Amino acid sequence: MQAFHRHRGVLVPLLGTNIDTDQIVPARFLHRPRSAGYGNQLFHDLRYDGSSAERPEFVLNQSGYEDGSILVGGPNFGCGSSREHAVWALLDYGFRVVIAPSFGDIFFNNAVNNGLLTIVADDALHDVLTQATQAETGGTAEIDLVDRTVTLNGDQRFAFNIEDHHRQALLEGASEIEMTLKALDRIRAFEAGHFDDKPWAGPR
Amino acid sequence: MQPEHTAKTLFDKIWDAHVIETRADGSSLLFVDRHLVHDATSQAFDMIEDAGLTIRRPDLTLGTADHYASTGGPIDENHAERAAIVDRLAKRARQGDFTTYGIGDERQGIVHVIGPELGFTLPGTVLVCGDSHTASHGALGALAFGIGASEIAHVLATQTLWQRRPRQMRITVDGSLKRGVTAKDLVLQVIRQIGTAGGTGFAIEYAGSVVRDLSIEERLTVCNMSIEAGARFGMVEPDDVTFDYLEGRPMAPSGVQWHQALEAWRSLKSDVNAVFDKEITIDGSEIEPTVTWGTSPEQAVTISEAVPDPASEADPARREAMQAALSYMDLQPGTPVQEIAIDRVFIGSCTNSRIEDLRAAAAIAKGRKTQVPAIVVPGSGQVKAQAEAEGLDRIFTAAGFEWRQPGCSMCVAINGDIVPPGKRCASTSNRNFAGRQGVGARTHLVSPPMAAAAAITGRLTDIRTLDTAG
Structure with a gap:
């Protein structure tokens, strides 16, 4: 996965409550291979109407936001299904960061596993970012994961909290599978004891 | 201790x-x-x-x-x-x-x-x-x-x-x-x-x-x-x-x-x-048959209530979400939910497709006729076989329901079973998200007997007004 250290980009507001993963990428696209890309499917039914024409009221169709890469979301962003495609679609479109008051649990883990930085904003930070997107179309921010800061307009700097293990995983960008396989001897030893102790839990 | x-x-x-x-x-x-x-x-x-x-x-x-x-x-x-x-x-x-x-x-x-x-x-x-x-x-x-x-x-x-x-x-x-x-x-x-x-x-x-x-x-x-x-x-x-x-x-x-x-x-x-x-405590005796009216599962009311009015919601984010949901669902605040006419019924999904669900729905369907297209999708081949052994399939088909093969079906709507745009479905599934059952589809989440009742009357229905007859 892609490592994350710092990123500067355009802020895109999508402040609705409970933006679920069906809104982020509708289920009918999920059969596509990962390599086919999901950028065009991001927010598909919010972006396009039934005849595939752009909906002018949707933020990504408005001038100044096309190249957005930092999404400012509302509460419970990414609730719903476990589809990792929601994260792939955001990344493939060009988003590197989502900042919201809260996230769906599975979406949050999927994001970390793909190098998409998800920042849980406290009220103060969320208010500032919301105001910034309302004051100026195409405003930018710089996100520094090393320092754990969001900088607006080059001078307003805000700290954010992130759990150490998420931060570390994003900074390293390493595949967790490879790291875990290094512990294979310990996994095997555990497994042997586990099924000795609980033979009823073994394979059928 | x-x-x-x-x-x-x-x-x-x-x-x-x-x-x-x-x-x-x-x-x-x-x-x-x-x-x-x-x-x-x-x-x-x-x-x-x-x-x-x-x-x-x-x-x-x-x-x-x-x-x-x-x-x-x-x-x-x-x-x-x-x-x-x-x-x-x-x-x-x-x-x-x-x-x-x-x-x-x-x-x-x-x-x-x-x-x-x-x-x-x-x-x-x-x-x-x-x-x-x-x-x-x-x-x-x-x-x-x-x-x-x-x-x-x-x-x-x-x-x-x-x-x-x-x-x-x-x-x-x-x-x-x-x-x-x-x-x-x-x-x-x-x-x-x-x-x-x-x-x-x-x-x-x-x-x-x-x-x-x-x-x-x-x-x-x-x-x-x-x-x-x-x-x-x-x-x-x-x-x-x-x-x-x-x-x-x-x-x-x-x-x-x-x-x-x-x-x-x-x-x-x-x-x-x-x-x-x-710790959360709920008095089970207070629970009533329930139906969702919006596009989030939390947007639910009892069958005796009306569609809520966003004007009475103090929290601005929730109010906005309610307005968006009402618009998507094409509903007016204050409408008694039992007056909401439905176009489709889906009985199935990992939430409600087991034999007890099908028995409960069949008990309502028995001897009656559906007003709208309705499908019953058993959760597995074994559920299907059990239901057929009990004659539930014949009760459903006699009432006008389609009896289908097992799968997720119209819950996630990627197998070909969809609710057409603008149509309103009483569904036993788990998500009423916008577009979940098909682009532009409108979903009301209900129990299996409530879904069967909706198919019979063509509107959201209080199961308790039906279940003694038939």
Whole structure:
């Protein structure tokens, strides 16, 4: 996965409550291979109407936001299904960061596993970012994961909290599978004891 | 009595028994006893193939065709592509040497229906699946949760998963359910009360007299929708109801191992002095038949209520969400929900497609006629066979319902079964999200008897006005 250290980009507001993963990428696209890309499917039914024409009221169709890469979301962003495609679609479109008051649990883990930085904003930070997107179309921010800061307009700097293990995983960008396989001897030893102790839990 | 610091919850006991190691950052490597896969997890298989890895424990992996499985409805231009997706899982099972059930096998069905019914799901185990409704299996006292594609690949390659221990919530439902009130109404009321994000970051244990009195199938319905309250985990302490359900199932332990299992399972309960991070109490006697009106499962009212008015909502974010939902659903505030006419009915999904669900719906359908197109999709081949043995299929078809083949069907609407744009569906599924049942489709979540009643009257209906007749 892609490592994350710092990123500067355009802020895109999508402040609705409970933006679920069906809104982020509708289920009918999920059969596509990962390599086919999901950028065009991001927010598909919010972006396009039934005849595939752009909906002018949707933020990504408005001038100044096309190249957005930092999404400012509302509460419970990414609730719903476990589809990792929601994260792939955001990344493939060009988003590197989502900042919201809260996230769906599975979406949050999927994001970390793909190098998409998800920042849980406290009220103060969320208010500032919301105001910034309302004051100026195409405003930018710089996100520094090393320092754990969001900088607006080059001078307003805000700290954010992130759990150490998420931060570390994003900074390293390493595949967790490879790291875990290094512990294979310990996994095997555990497994042997586990099924000795609980033979009823073994394979059928 | 144990000293307080050693008191454990049901969740703790299972979690602790599966921790291989814990990192300095606090995440634990958990051993996974059971991994369920299905036809919509293909990208995870691609990931391990691309990395040159193999499936480490195919003997702990079980697959089934469900998301893309045709239920025998009209064939459209994408039918062949979906059939190929279903076939790809079978091919991968052959390559990876794990068992999977394809179309036509009586054991095939929705992953959260077949796990329990085959006895693959067991108390005290850690079970994962690439589907957010995996908490269903917690109904049998398993620690079960939904995962994304990267996590599926991790489990396939290692049979383990790095996880942070969630906070814990107990929802105690005391009293007893009134006539006409189902497990679906119970869980919709839980979600209405705590909200779509109320359980985010938590594992939920459901407890109390109402929960103890539920059958396993009813507990499955409750645990299934934990994710609609934000919680990845939902579970119920295993008891004699659980053990009676499991005994003799094909993949459940037997002989000496059955008795060893029973001894282990009887200790799987939260200690009396265990501390939960959050406790919620609900009076089960107050619960009424419930229906959603909006585009989030928390947007629910009882069948006696009216569509709420955003003007009476103080919180601006919630008010805006209500307005957006009313607009999408094409509803006016103040409309009694029983006046809402519906165009389609779907009875099925991992929430409500088991034999008890079908019996409850058939009891309403019997001797009556549907006013709108309605389909019944049994959760598995075994449920279908059982229903047919009981004559439920004939009750449904005589009433005008279509009787289909097993699968996820119109819940996730990627198998060809969709609700057309602008149409309104009374559905026993779990999500009323915008577009969930098809582009522009409008969903009202209800219990199986309420769905059958809606099909009969052509509008959302209080089951209690119908169920004594017929």
